[in-house]
Amino acid sequence: MKLPKVREIGEAVKAIVRGPYTSPFPKRPHVPHPNFRGQPKFNAAKCLGCLACEAACPVNAIAHKDCVEPEAPVRLMIHYTDTCIFCGQCEAACIADHEGIKLSNDWDLTFFDRKQAFETIEKTLQLCEICGEAVATCDHLLWITDRLGELAYSSPTLYLSRMKNLGLASPPLTLFGEEGNRSDRFKILCARCRRKTTIDE
Numbered sequence: 001m002k003l004p005k006v007r008e009i010g011e012a013v014k015a016i017v018r019g020p021y022t023s024p025f026p027k028r029p030h031v032p033h034p035n036f037r038g039q040p041k042f043n044a045a046k047c048l049g050c051l052a053c054e055a056a057c058p059v060n061a062i063a064h065k066d067c068v069e070p071e072a073p074v075r076l077m078i079h080y081t082d083t084c085i086f087c088g089q090c091e092a093a094c095i096a097d098h099e100g101i102k103l104s105n106d107w108d109l110t111f112f113d114r115k116q117a118f119e120t121i122e123k124t125l126q127l128c129e130i131c132g133e134a135v136a137t138c139d140h141l142l143w144i145t146d147r148l149g150e151l152a153y154s155s156p157t158l159y160l161s162r163m164k165n166l167g168l169a170s171p172p173l174t175l176f177g178e179e180g181n182r183s184d185r186f187k188i189l190c191a192r193c194r195r196k197t198t199i200d201e
């Protein structure tokens with residue numbers, strides 16, 4: 001008969017005294033280590049909708065959709081849980097002091113339907129006052145004006161965004177879809193309409 005080794009007897013005795021090495025999951029919820037790299041989460045209050053994280057993500061786990069309905073223009077920021085590899089590049093690239101998206105401790109990522117494996121936040125969009133296309137999110141434009149200080153006054157789009165945020169800019173007179181001309185230069189415009197009204201006209 002093969003006799004048990006001394007080490008195995010020692011471990012068996014320890015297991016009897018201290019209990020099993022494994023945790024009694026799922027009877028007791030698992031508590032991950034504080035440094036555990038789990039599911040990244042957007043912070044809707046801090047995120048600017050700038051898309052830097054989308055560009056930095058190596059596996060296209062972040063995407064966006066722009067809804068340019070004039071009544072409620074929004075940018076939907078999407079994180080796909082099933083594609084993410086938890087590398088942290090989105091958090092490292094985040095221009096909002098790395099607070100717009102952060103790795104969390106969330107490790108339970110099971111879904112019955114894979115189509116539900118995503119999370120979203122919404123950011124209000126600023127539309128071009130001539131063509132109605134997305135310029136940027138309102139928060140991102142304000143963030144840029146903050147960084148530029150008085151230099152922001154060289155861009156009608158930036159200082160009008162600030163005035164609009166303060167409630168000091170009136171609504172656009174041009175209806176979306178109209179052709180822009182030189183008199184439209186002092187409006188919030190996308191790059192294409194800015195070029196058209198400044199150079200082409």
Ligand code: SF4
Pocket residue numbers: 040056057058059060061062079083084085086087088089090091
């Ligand atoms: S953790 Fe990495 S893979 Fe996941 S969303 Fe961020 S950049 Fe993409």
Ligand code: SF4
Pocket residue numbers: 042046047048049050051052053054077093094095096099100101
């Ligand atoms: S602010 Fe940060 S989280 Fe939000 S879109 Fe930009 S990089 Fe991504």
